Amino acid sequence: MTTALASRHSMPFVRVELVILSAVGDRLSVLLGRREGPPYAGRWAVPGGVLRIDLDRDLDDAARRVCRERLRAEVPALRQVRTVGGPGRDPRAPWALSVVYRGLVAGVDAAPGKRIEALRWSPVDEIAGERLAFDHAQLVAESAARLREEVERLELPFDALPPAFTLTELQSHCETLLGRALDKSSFRRRVDDRELLEPVIGEMRTGAYRPAQLYRARKEKG
Amino acid sequence: MTTALASRHSMPFVRVELVILSAVGDRLSVLLGRREGPPYAGRWAVPGGVLRIDLDRDLDDAARRVCRERLRAEVPALRQVRTVGGPGRDPRAPWALSVVYRGLVAGVDAAPGKRIEALRWSPVDEIAGERLAFDHAQLVAESAARLREEVERLELPFDALPPAFTLTELQSHCETLLGRALDKSSFRRRVDDRELLEPVIGEMRTGAYRPAQLYRARKEKG
DNA sequence: TGAATAGTGTCTGTTAGACATTATCCA
DNA sequence: TGGATAATGTCTAACAGACACTATTCA
Numbered sequence: 001m002t003t004a005l006a007s008r009h010s011m012p013f014v015r016v017e018l019v020i021l022s023a024v025g026d027r028l029s030v031l032l033g034r035r036e037g038p039p040y041a042g043r044w045a046v047p048g049g050v051l052r053i054d055l056d057r058d059l060d061d062a063a064r065r066v067c068r069e070r071l072r073a074e075v076p077a078l079r080q081v082r083t084v085g086g087p088g089r090d091p092r093a094p095w096a097l098s099v100v101y102r103g104l105v106a107g108v109d110a111a112p113g114k115r116i117e118a119l120r121w122s123p124v125d126e127i128a129g130e131r132l133a134f135d136h137a138q139l140v141a142e143s144a145a146r147l148r149e150e151v152e153r154l155e156l157p158f159d160a161l162p163p164a165f166t167l168t169e170l171q172s173h174c175e176t177l178l179g180r181a182l183d184k185s186s187f188r189r190r191v192d193d194r195e196l197l198e199p200v201i202g203e204m205r206t207g208a209y210r211p212a213q214l215y216r217a218r219k220e221k222g
Numbered sequence: 223m224t225t226a227l228a229s230r231h232s233m234p235f236v237r238v239e240l241v242i243l244s245a246v247g248d249r250l251s252v253l254l255g256r257r258e259g260p261p262y263a264g265r266w267a268v269p270g271g272v273l274r275i276d277l278d279r280d281l282d283d284a285a286r287r288v289c290r291e292r293l294r295a296e297v298p299a300l301r302q303v304r305t306v307g308g309p310g311r312d313p314r315a316p317w318a319l320s321v322v323y324r325g326l327v328a329g330v331d332a333a334p335g336k337r338i339e340a341l342r343w344s345p346v347d348e349i350a351g352e353r354l355a356f357d358h359a360q361l362v363a364e365s366a367a368r369l370r371e372e373v374e375r376l377e378l379p380f381d382a383l384p385p386a387f388t389l390t391e392l393q394s395h396c397e398t399l400l401g402r403a404l405d406k407s408s409f410r411r412r413v414d415d416r417e418l419l420e421p422v423i424g425e426m427r428t429g430a431y432r433p434a435q436l437y438r439a440r441k442e443k444g
Numbered sequence: 445t446g447a448a449t450a451g452t453g454t455c456t457g458t459t460a461g462a463c464a465t466t467a468t469c470c471a
Numbered sequence: 472t473g474g475a476t477a478a479t480g481t482c483t484a485a486c487a488g489a490c491a492c493t494a495t496t497c498a
Contacts, residue, residue: 009276053231097273208449389477451493454492464480
């Protein structure tokens with residue numbers, strides 16, 4: 001054994017998989033695409049794509065490109081979850097490695113892109129019965145768990161919120177992501193103590209009944 | 223564009239890097255190896271190796287193999303930290319992807335393995351001045367930060383502890399990993415509340431002065 | 445005025461840090 | 472007996488959940 005050059009060993013099939021999450025109705029849901037061709041043709045899977053070393057400057061960049069190509073959408077807040085790999089994960093290659101990213105979006109503004117027949121939102125708590133292609137059920141479960149941990153720690157989902165929002169809207173959104181109710185007083189106190197928000201002075205949401213103060217994320221905070 | 227086969231696109235150079243941490247003296251330190259050959263010959267770096275799709279059944283398996291080959295040691299508690307990639311990371315390849323694992327060990331039982339001239343422990347809080355090869359300084363910083371978060375949450379470093387230990391030894395070890403002092407009473411109460419340990423009945427550490435109860439990790443806990 | 449939503453106040457239990465105190469061993 | 476270490480107890484502050492209460496708007 002001497003020097004290990006890049007060319008001495010076969011390299012794995014490297015992909016990026018996107019677990020795009022959103023609050024749909026009142027459930028945390030994941031964006032699934034129906035696979036147009038084999039393998040697993042007709043089955044639902046998380047969108048993903050091959051790493052392109054001629055195009056991608058790093059992994060975050062690869063995730064953004066795959067997002068544009070598959071979903072025709074820009075998704076901020078793409079975060080790496082983890083990397084899985086092994087033989088038998090993907091019949092197209094003897095050894096497949098996938099870097100998993102999760103995204104969080106507000107609306108359903110994606111359109112089926114390359115090699116995706118249809119898109120659909122599915123509640124993450126029902127993916128066990130979805131029979132997703134590959135090992136995607138596990139990837140979705142892990143990504144959703146990670147997101148929920150972040151929201152529990154009050155890392156607020158600003159990327160999935162409008163530029164200005166009321167505290168009730170913020171709380172309601174967090175409740176949907178977490179899948180559980182939050183206490184209003186406690187929630188407001190915790191948000192306030194951490195100085196995560198600043199009021200948009202003068203601006204109020206004037207819907208039915210009493211108007212509500214609008215807030216936005218403080219830039220210096222997460 | 224049609225089907226993306228594994229062979230249609232060039233794949234990156236895929237490696238596994240090992241950030242092996244340990245409490246050396248009273249400082250959290252990282253195991254560095256001096257590079258025998260180019261690139262960065264003579265510079266210090268974290269040990270790592272190329273993914274072998276003919277040998278490795280998954281990424282955890284690859285990390286264990288690289289650990290055996292480079293360090294001639296078995297390291298339990300190898301955990302994936304994150305994956306980095308991009309052009310320019312490694313002059314041996316146009317695009318290099320590294321899956322970073324961190325390990326935690328008790329003693330310095332490793333010996334220089336393949337393609338490593340010498341091994342050395344360096345305090346993680348001084349890596350800024352070490353001028354490590356590649357982007358390894360950042361990888362070490364991230365791995366140490368993640369370990370410290372876990373210890374703060376009282377995910378105890380059982381893999382770096384003897385089978386039985388006193389509470390003082392456990393606390394002292396955690397203090398070294400964290401780089402800060404912990405309150406004895408509070409530490410014991412927190413450990414106790416979580417039911418992480420069980421006493422080794424009858425067994426005491428009988429050093430100087432008052433003997434101390436020995437404990438071991440409860441199997442059902444982390 | 446009453447329904448609906450926005451916003452605040454109070455109580456309580458849990459947790460953990462700070463620090464004192466007791467317990468047990470050896471020289 | 473005194474020094475050193477082990478183990479426990481007490482006080483307090485911070486924090487968050489539960490829940491009641493006030494405030495403001497519209498029909």
